[in-house]
Amino acid sequence: MPELPELQALAEGLDETLSGKEITTVRAHLPAALKSADPPPDALVGRRVAKVWRRGKLIGLDTGDLSVVIHLMSAGRLGITDSKAARAPRNAVFDIGFGEEGRLRLRELSSTHRASVHVLTPGALDAHRPLARLGPEPLGLEPQAWKEALSQPQARLHTALRDGRRVAGIGRCYADEIMWAARLAPFASSTRLSDEEWERLATGADLVLAQAIDRARGRISTDLPNKEARLTVAHDHYGDPCLRCGTSLERVSYVSYELVYCPHCQTDDRVYADRRRSRFLR
Numbered sequence: 717m718p719e720l721p722e723l724q725a726l727a728e729g730l731d732e733t734l735s736g737k738e739i740t741t742v743r744a745h746l747p748a749a750l751k752s753a754d755p756p757p758d759a760l761v762g763r764r765v766a767k768v769w770r771r772g773k774l775i776g777l778d779t780g781d782l783s784v785v786i787h788l789m790s791a792g793r794l795g796i797t798d799s800k801a802a803r804a805p806r807n808a809v810f811d812i813g814f815g816e817e818g819r820l821r822l823r824e825l826s827s828t829h830r831a832s833v834h835v836l837t838p839g840a841l842d843a844h845r846p847l848a849r850l851g852p853e854p855l856g857l858e859p860q861a862w863k864e865a866l867s868q869p870q871a872r873l874h875t876a877l878r879d880g881r882r883v884a885g886i887g888r889c890y891a892d893e894i895m896w897a898a899r900l901a902p903f904a905s906s907t908r909l910s911d912e913e914w915e916r917l918a919t920g921a922d923l924v925l926a927q928a929i930d931r932a933r934g935r936i937s938t939d940l941p942n943k944e945a946r947l948t949v950a951h952d953h954y955g956d957p958c959l960r961c962g963t964s965l966e967r968v969s970y971v972s973y974e975l976v977y978c979p980h981c982q983t984d985d986r987v988y989a990d991r992r993r994s995r996f997l998r
């Protein structure tokens with residue numbers, strides 16, 4: 717699932733490639749993915765791209781007085797394809813064509829079809845709820861702003877970190893990485909952190925996200941790969957030794973993912989209950 721670093725690299729690559737290019741065709745392969753009715757997507761034809769941007773996990777494309785906002789959700793992927801094939805692949809959702817320059821294609825890897833496209837006027841862009849409700853961008857956020865964003869209402873820290881309305885762009889992967897870097901317990905109550913812990917969170921998030929953006933720029937420019945080849949130290953490393961202290965990393969398993977942490981560095985040698993673990997112990 718793409719998160720802030722991958723989407724930032726993609727937005728920068730697309731901006732560099734598409735800015736100034738004229739939109740020649742628009743095609744909704746999956747009409748239900750287009751969630752806005754007016755203006756019609758054909759209104760984009762003949763306009764030039766002014767900017768491609770990212771906010772949270774949303775990608776936007778401005779053409780002066782009309783914008784396209786793309787929600788990739790977990791299985792949407794976006795990239796430029798120069799395929800000349802007459803038939804689009806089955807996973808194609810929405811194409812914005814640029815003549816001979818190829819087309820920007822939204823595709824979806826799962827059959828749940830949650831990725832969506834909105835074509836918006838400036839007023840509708842300002843009012844677009846998923847954008848308007850987003851919390852601040854995490855990179856460079858001061859400790860006090862982290863506290864304001866995450867502490868109320870009370871939640872487990874890992875959950876609060878992944879809530880885009882509190883702070884934008886962080887998902888399961890970078891939540892694990894940031895918690896590990898900041899040596900914070902994923903299930904700590906967001907109302908009970910000390911000032912020193914908020915500082916650790918701000919520093920850890922900056923370190924993790926800046927490094928991840930740098931790496932993402934090296935491998936992503938105009939197409940988001942189906943699988944993120946990320947370099948992580950905690951996420952997806954259950955059972956591996958912690959790079960800081962050597963303790964085996966623990967996990968808490970959920971239906972479709974697992975949260976990974978170091979029980980020595982992060983939870984004072986406490987191991988959280990895990991349904992997979994308790995099945996073995998029974």
Ligand SMILES: [Zn+2]
Nearest residue numbers: 958961978981
């Ligand atoms: Zn450790």
